[in-house]
Amino acid sequence: MNNILISSDVSSLPRSGLLYALHLMRGRKTHFYFETFSMKQRLACGPSYNESQLSCLEFVIKQELDAIQKKIRSFFPAENYNLHLLNSPEDLEKRKAHFSLAILDAKDRSLKNLRALVKLYAELKIPFLTLPDITKPRLPKKLLLIAEPGIPVSSTTLAPVRKIFGNFSFSLEIHKLYLGDVNVQQAKIDSFRLKKLLHIYHPIVKVFSQQEYYNSDIKDEQKVDLQLLPQNVPGLKRKTDSLDFLSLISNPKIPFLIIPKPENEYVTPLKRIRKTIKTSSLRHESFNFYPPAFTCNFTSHGAC
Secondary structure, eight states, X not given: OEEEEEESSXXXXXXXXXXXXXXXXXXXXXXXXXXXXXXXXHHHHSTTOOHHHHHHHHHHHHHHHHHHHHHHHHHOTTOOEEEEEEOSHHHHHHHGGGXXXXXXXXXXXXXXHHHHHHHHHHHHTOOEXXXXXXXXXXXXXXXXXXXXXXXXXXXXTTHHHHHHHOSOOOEEEEXXXXXXXXXXXXXXXXXXXXXXXXXXXXXXXXXXXXXXXXXXXXXXXXXXXXXXXXXXXXXXXXXXXXXXXXXXXXXXXXXXXXXXXXXXXXXXXXXXXXXXXXXXXXXXXXXXXXXXXXXXXXXXXXXX
């Protein structure tokens, strides 16, 4: 079963996101949960808030949801899916362990609200997808993995892609980013490690300085169907203070899948151990992975 969270006021963009998800989830029973309480909280925090406005808002949301359901049924008459409303943070808390994906409604969001949503998704520790306007949804065939400084890439980094989209063939390109100037020797070592680590995907690895990468059109010029951005949870929360990052996810040109993971789920960087066998003139190299020795727990806090 697939459970997808859509943070939205049930406007036009989540309708597009819903259609995108339904195209990709064909043949699988799927539950879609619309989170509407953040909009209700914004209304409740307003200076002119009153109960009648909230009741009107709830009525409009339910009517819009019914209209969406009827339209979708005409496009997907045989699909097995259900639409649900989450009316409170408590509803979300009860179900958070079961979500496999969140679709981020970033259109027309204030930066303050967008920042709060990204923090929420980081605490839920689930992948979230930001979408451009897509007229013909299809399985992504060309994937771009952006490996930022300090974010290890493990053999499980691409697991969310398989879990969300199913088992399919794709090509993989990796952009490895460095702080400051690129050290050529280190870049060669890291490229070799990434190719060996993800060898079953036959990745192409390219290296860039982080400043060069984000201050240019390099990433936008790539002919890819899906960009992947793995993050650790504290790092993703820190990024919410960056206007560049919020701008990146609020208006993507290509679908963006951001993968927040707690540190204890990462494999530490590859360590090379050289062993010499006395009975032969050949020396053999072996590569071992060592799991991290600590875990982190994060607590979700709701905020108005």
